[in-house]
Amino acid sequence: MDKKLLEIVFDNLYNGIYVVDGKGVTIGVNKTFEEMSGFSNAELTGRNLRDLVGEDNYFSGSASLLVLERKCPVTATYSTSTNRKFLVKGRPIFNHQGKIEYIINTIWDLTVVHYNHQIDADTARSQILSDDDFITCSEKMSSVIDLALRVAETDSTILLTGESGVGKSLLAKTIHRSSERKQKVLMKINCAAIPESLIESELFGYEGGAFTGADNKGKAGLLEIAKGGTVFLDEISELPLHLQSKLLGVIQDKEFYRVGGREAQRTDIRLIAATNKDLVTLVSEGQFREDLYYRLNVVPIAIPPLRERREDIPTLIQHFTEKYNRKYNSYKKLSENLINQMVSMPWKGNIRELENVVERSIVTTLGDFISWEKVQIPGIENIIPKDIGLKEMLAEQEKEILLQAQKKYKTTRRIAAALGISQATTARKLKAINDTLLDQTETNNDISPHLPE
Ligand SMILES: Nc1ncnc2c1ncn2[C@@H]1O[C@H](COP(=O)(O)OP(=O)(O)OP(=O)(O)O)[C@@H](O)[C@H]1O
Ligand SMILES: [Mg+2]
Known part of the structure; x- marks a missing residue:
């Protein structure tokens, strides 16, 4: 060429x-x-x-x-x-x-210029997924995203599967935002969160006087409000069986009836469903309709758990550290040793758990340098670290106290007075601490190795 x-x-x-x-x-x-x-x-x-x-x-x-x-x-x-x-x-x-x-x-x-103003803002506000960025450098995840981007442009129904916290909701949002429907609403419906007695009228709406307590004028359901947009049905396995068949009708015939209604409502929605359950097992146990399963499973996208893409962990830690430093106006940094330990952890709660650990570390630890010894990670016995003895633990505590005092009192004379030790000892100890910190981190410029006397 x-x-x-x-x-x-x-x-x-x-x-x-x-x-x-x-x-x-x-x-x-x-x-x-x-x-x-x-x-x-x-x-x-x-x-x-x-x-x-x-x-x-x-x-x-x-x-x-x-x-x-x-x-x-x-x-x-x-x-x-x-x-x-x-x-x-x-x-x-x-x-x-x-x-x-x-x-x-x-x-x-992925820019969304405006949402459809026709929607019932009150109902939809809480349903629209909040803004969040994602990041990955794993090959497995990259092919998941490639597939998602390819099918985003079509109107096919997508079934997202994966453990809790792997990023199903985030991917649903990305698919919507890279689809033709992105300027319309993305309606998130969590099938497990709506009480069983309300779910039918919430989803499909009702006509005036359909049941006791119903609004006289009737009400549009979420599927009707989402017209032109995408409906994200989260925790689809929790949808009661009788509504599973009604949903099947929506997919097959693109229409449904409001509760108590006689006029068919035409739908124009793109459906994305998600589950962390094994639908095949639920089908075999008779808890999930087989025909609905096949209708939803047109494009299955399985998101791998974090432990199967550990190369993402350091990148995600960096991403969340930046995110929460911005949020809490801090400049904290996790030690290399801590990051290495985190790479080999099980992460049963996946990215949500990792994000929580990073946020908690930033909020709860003193000092700008977060080491393995300081972080409490549920399920990990790190209150008494295995590899270090009492002497090292005490040294760690001493280091922490001196760094805090350095921040507060600035000069060795005032630090020494506050801690009741000699100025020479203060200077010697701080020099040793700051030297090791400088070895550990080149980018943490918040540490001043030489203090004024
Ligand atoms: N690749 C990623 N990069 C950055 N953040 C991510 C990534 N994947 C997930 N997250 C974040 O992790 C958290 C959990 O993700 P999400 O809610 O999408 O998981 P989920 O699979 O829908 O979980 P559940 O089954 O519990 O609904 C969210 O805060 C999300 O923003
Ligand atoms: Mg989710």
Whole structure:
């Protein structure tokens, strides 16, 4: 293909393209990316992503920087200062020496400009999934996302399976946001959360006087309100059997009746269902309708548990550390040793559990440096660490006290006075602590190795 034609192809791809060199410097973007982001090729070319990323900067984060750090493909969602939201897949291109020469980023636009104003805002507000970014560098997860993006454009029904906390809800949102329906509502319905006596009228609505206590004017159900959009049926296994057949009707005939209604309601929805149960077993036990199972299982997407993609753990820890440092206005950092220990933990609660542990560590530990000894992780016997004795534990405590005192009193004279030890001892101990901290972390610049006297 000649160069001119290649340029035409580059600029006319459906996706945005962002090309970066091995140092993180922008080589160029295509026209689609210019249109998506509102940034021009001229203003981005030649600029290092490190200077373009951060709060109130061009981008909230960068897949390329993660690719450079981890030396593997990365998928992540980011926002821009122009209020756009992107899904980015960054792929490294290696040279003969095995060094990254280029990173080719392919970008999908997840921006939602407005929701359908026709919806009953009160009902829908609590149902619309909240905003959240995701990130992964595992091959397994990457192929899950590829499949999700491929089917997002179609209207096929999707069944998301996976343990609790693996990211089913997050993926449902991403699918909706990369579909044609993204400007319409994404209605989340948790089948386990609505009382059984209400679920039929909540889902399908009712006509005036349909039952005692019913509104005279009747009420539209969530499936009706979601017209034109996507309905996310979470914990589908908890849907009572008689409603399973009504839902089957919705899928097959694209219509249903309100409770007490005689007029068929036409539906125009895309269905995504999710479960952490094994539906095949439930079908064999007669707890789930087989025909509904086949109707839902048109495109099955199984999300692997975190323990089957441990390479994601360090990246996720970094992602959540940044997220909660931003939230709590702190500059904390987890020690390498802690991250290594976390990589080998079971994570039964998957990413939700990991996120909670990182948030709790940031909120509850003193000092900016979070070590393994300080963190309480349920199910792990780390109150009394196995590898260290009393002496090391006491040293750890002493270090903590001295670092806190250093923050508060600043000079060795005042620290010594506050702790009732000599100034020489204070200076010696702090120098030793700060030296080891500097060895452990190059980026934590909150530690001053030399204090004023
Ligand atoms: N790849 C990821 N990157 C960043 N955050 C993630 C990722 N996957 C999941 N999360 C976060 O982990 C938490 C749990 O994810 P989510 O609610 O989507 O899980 P789930 O599979 O729907 O769980 P449940 O079965 O309990 O409903 C959320 O806060 C979500 O934002
Ligand atoms: Mg969920």
